[in-house]
Every structure is written in C-alpha cells, then in structure tokens.
Amino acid sequence: MADSFVATVRRNAYVDSVTLLQVSAEMVSLAGVRDAALVMASDLNRQLLSDSGLLVGDAQTAGPSDLVIAVRAADDAIAASALQQAEALLAGRRRGGGSGEPSSNPPRSLRSAHRADPEANLALVSVPGPFAAGEARQALADGLHVFLFSDNVSIEDEIDLKRSARGKQLLLMGPDCGTAIVNGVGLGFANAVRRGRIGVIGASGTGIQEVTCLLHQAGEGVSHAIGTGGRDMYAAVGGITTLQALELLADDPETQTIVLVAKPSAPEVAERVLNKAAQTGKAVVACLLGAELQPPAGVQLAHNLYQAARLAASADASWTAVAPADVPRIRFRAEQHQVRGLFCGGTLCEEAAAAMARSTEHQLIDFGDDEYTRGRAHPMIDPTLRNRAIVEAGADPRVAVLLLDVILGLGSHPDPAGATVPAIREAQAQVRRDGRELAILAHVVGTDLDPQGLARQEATLRSVGVHVLASNYHAAVAASLLLEGVAA
Numbered sequence: 001m002a003d004s005f006v007a008t009v010r011r012n013a014y015v016d017s018v019t020l021l022q023v024s025a026e027m028v029s030l031a032g033v034r035d036a037a038l039v040m041a042s043d044l045n046r047q048l049l050s051d052s053g054l055l056v057g058d059a060q061t062a063g064p065s066d067l068v069i070a071v072r073a074a075d076d077a078i079a080a081s082a083l084q085q086a087e088a089l090l091a092g093r094r095r096g097g098g099s100g101e102p103s104s105n106p107p108r109s110l111r112s113a114h115r116a117d118p119e120a121n122l123a124l125v126s127v128p129g130p131f132a133a134g135e136a137r138q139a140l141a142d143g144l145h146v147f148l149f150s151d152n153v154s155i156e157d158e159i160d161l162k163r164s165a166r167g168k169q170l171l172l173m174g175p176d177c178g179t180a181i182v183n184g185v186g187l188g189f190a191n192a193v194r195r196g197r198i199g200v201i202g203a204s205g206t207g208i209q210e211v212t213c214l215l216h217q218a219g220e221g222v223s224h225a226i227g228t229g230g231r232d233m234y235a236a237v238g239g240i241t242t243l244q245a246l247e248l249l250a251d252d253p254e255t256q257t258i259v260l261v262a263k264p265s266a267p268e269v270a271e272r273v274l275n276k277a278a279q280t281g282k283a284v285v286a287c288l289l290g291a292e293l294q295p296p297a298g299v300q301l302a303h304n305l306y307q308a309a310r311l312a313a314s315a316d317a318s319w320t321a322v323a324p325a326d327v328p329r330i331r332f333r334a335e336q337h338q339v340r341g342l343f344c345g346g347t348l349c350e351e352a353a354a355a356m357a358r359s360t361e362h363q364l365i366d367f368g369d370d371e372y373t374r375g376r377a378h379p380m381i382d383p384t385l386r387n388r389a390i391v392e393a394g395a396d397p398r399v400a401v402l403l404l405d406v407i408l409g410l411g412s413h414p415d416p417a418g419a420t421v422p423a424i425r426e427a428q429a430q431v432r433r434d435g436r437e438l439a440i441l442a443h444v445v446g447t448d449l450d451p452q453g454l455a456r457q458e459a460t461l462r463s464v465g466v467h468v469l470a471s472n473y474h475a476a477v478a479a480s481l482l483l484e485g486v487a488a
Helices: 015-026 045-053 055-063 076-092 109-118 129-141 155-167 205-217 240-251 267-278 305-312 346-355 384-395 415-433 454-462 472-484
Strands: 003-009 033-040 068-071 122-125 145-148 179-182 185-188 197-200 222-227 259-263 283-288 299-301 336-345 362-365 397-406 437-444 467-469
Touching: 003 055, 003 076, 003 185, 015 033, 033 045, 033 076, 055 299, 068 076, 109 129, 122 129, 122 222, 129 145, 129 155, 145 155, 155 240, 179 467, 197 205, 197 240, 205 222, 205 259, 205 305, 205 346, 205 397, 205 437, 222 240, 240 259, 240 267, 259 267, 259 305, 259 362, 259 437, 259 454, 267 283, 267 299, 283 305, 305 346, 305 472, 336 346, 336 384, 346 362, 346 472, 384 397, 384 415, 397 415, 397 472, 437 454, 437 472, 454 467, 467 472
Parallel strands: 122 145, 197 222, 197 259, 259 283, 283 299, 336 362, 336 397, 397 437, 437 467
Antiparallel strands: 003 068, 033 068, 179 185, 179 222
16 A cells, blocks of 8 residues: 655744654654654755655645645555644643643744743744744844754854854854753753753763763762854854853853863864963863864863863762673674764764774764754654664674664653664664674763653663663773774
8 A cells, every 4th residue: 555645734833943853753653654744844844845755735835934744654544643643742832831731822923922021031042044043133132142953054144143142242052052051951952960060161062961961970060051053163153152151151150160062173263262261260171072282271181071071070079980791792703893883962973983093994973963864853852864774784794883872851852762772673683683793882871860861761771782881982982992802
C-alpha cells in the first residue's frame, strides 16, 4: 500500500521554532508515521517540504505567516490521527501563567508581552531566521536584553544587532545561541545546575553545557552562563558579546572565577578577549579550542573542556577518574581501525577530534551542524538521523569503536538515551551476525537535577552494553587507547 501524504494549514498562526521542533520530533515517533514536519511556510521551508514530498494540499498555497502541519504515514487513518495528535500537542504547549491554565488573551507580539509584564528585562527570540533580526531589533528598542535562539541570521544583521545592543548597554546573546543561565534561570538547552561562584562565557552551547555539568558534579556551582552565539569570536564580529560578558561578570560580586569557552576563533579576537579577561582582576580559565596563544598573566589556558572545569574548580572538588571497567577489552579484526564519532554537540565533536590528534583514519560527525538540521529538529530533540548513522556504523566492517554523546537539558529529548537504544541494539545485532566485536563508548552531559535524570540515562546506556565515561574528553581518549591496543 502506498504511503498517505496529508497536510493542513493554519493561516496567520505563528508558533515559535522550539515548539515546532519538539512537536515534529514527537510526531515522527508515532507508530506508522514515516515523516512529519511542522514549519512556518517560508520559502526555504516550502522547498524543504517539496523535497520530502510533504508540500501537498493546502500547503502548496501557504505563505510565510502560515503554519503547515504535514505528515507522511502508512495509511490515511494513521495520517489523519497524526494531524489530530499534532493539534493536541500544540494546544498543550499554548499554556501561560503560573497556574498552568491556558491564557485567555496571550500576547501576539514582543511589545504586547512586555506591556503585560513590564518588569521583564529579557526577551527570548525563537522565530525563523528571516524574521529573527526584526524581532531582536524590536526587543532592543524596548530596552530588553535578547537571547536569540534562532539561526540563519546573516552575519551583517548579527553585527548590527550587537553594536546596537552595546550602544544601549544591553546584551545580545546569539544568534544561534543554544544555552544560557541568567540568575539561575536556564534558557534554551541549559542544564539544571546549582548556583555558585563560577561564571561561564561561551561561543558554544554544548561547551557551556559540558563545563557547567562537570562543575556541578564536582560540587561547584554557576553564577551565570552567558552564551554569545557561535560566530561572536569571528574577525567580522570581533567578540562584541564576549567582551560585554566579561565586563558584566567582572562587576558581579557572586562571580569569583570566569571560564571562557569557544570553538576555533580569529587569533586577533582571541588575543583581545584574553587581554580583556586578564583585566577583570578575577581568576580566568580559557578553553579556546584550536587556538595557539600565549595567555596573559592571570589567565590559564585549558586544552579541553574537562581541564577547563578542573582548573576553575576549588582544590577540594571531587572528580571521577577513568576506571578499568570503563574501557572494554576487545579484540578487533585487522580491518577494524576506525573510531566513528556521532555527536549532537559541535564543540564536543571538536574536543574529541583534538583528543584523538585529528587522525584521518577516524570519522567524527556533528549532527547539530546546519547541514543536518536544515528543515529538521536538532539531534538533541530528534535523534532520527543519528540513529540511522548508528545502525550504519554497525554494518561497516571498518568501525571498531562507536563514540557517542547524550545531552540532557531543559529543551532536549525527554529520554535521549532510551531513544538511542533501539539503534544501538540493531547495530550490535549486525556486528554479531558478522562475527565482529564493537566497542560503544558514550558520555552523558547532564546532572542529577535535569528532568531526564543523569543516573537514569547512564543506567539505560549501560543496560545495553555501552561503556559510559565521566567526560567527553575521557571518552575520546579511551576510544584512542582501544585502537592503540592499550586496553586489549
């Protein structure tokens, strides 16, 4: 029987991108649903719908202000039921107020929302990229700091927005800012961590998550974690938000130590940032992946996220070392010479590559990269693409070690480890059929306070034979050691 393709359109009905991504992921998990998309009908999204065969029915005439709900399912009844389920999921997320009851008159713009809550001083913008800059400008005009979750914002708009924010003594975090913690309130994908004396500034969402979680597990706490957006340390942007964040944390009495985290950045910007950090008068640890710089006095350089957390923590903090049981004893075939790293976090992927000396033998993939998230949810929400890659790795006779990250947090999948288990089992079954062995190593980014529960997620992975390590760095090093025969 041919699959059923159906779509419904809500005219002039905006829904934020985080909600759409989460509902899309839940739809795809329904029995009999082959594919699903909930998107605003921008030109880009209409093209993506067309490419996947979902631009059908009324969706063909939808415009940028219209919401499209499209489903491909095993039959008409499943498709119709899926559309109803999508509507129910959306309705369940349109709840406002502390009581949890639906708002009778929800704000329809940033300005009306600010009028309803004039004490608010921060706006979270999560709209399609073409509209994000305009909403951010409106928020800045209203005197609000901005957490700009949206991606696909031009670098020209980013520069303009950040300069405007700086001129108004406001902070613009983003665009493509996945994580921040402000006064103990987590934004985006942030993890639940205790308050404390260490402030974090990051041009990397998952880098912030890893460092704050490692600090929490060591008994430390976080004053603030300020995300800057991944391009902030580019030469064109000049580190505008990073430099502002340093000033804010320098003036914050609760922050005693500052940790800087960034992906590869322009050397001249990195140098400017480090010099500014040294002027704060506070202890500063900088983890600028790929940077080759001599730090000024008062700044310690860390070569990985784990080391950054350890250098920032007090001397009596507790740390989990790598135990022999963490590294399996396996005999590989001669053709098994590759580590296949399948990551949700780009900085975690970068860190692993550096830990393994960026060997050309290995294949490390960041499924959070724009190449894989164009028109679909981030893998921290929807693991479909990575799960397929896990199965493919099990069928590849070259692969000796499968290296994974599992990321918890406020906006992440409610059970990321559980969502990965079926793919792991399928990969293991293929390996057994071929008479091979496969080591699966993983690290869970999270805390005991996260809604997914760190211990539960680690136990789920261990129940299917995954070896769980205490940091992403440790997992990458263990993968290298396995292929060098140290653990054999």
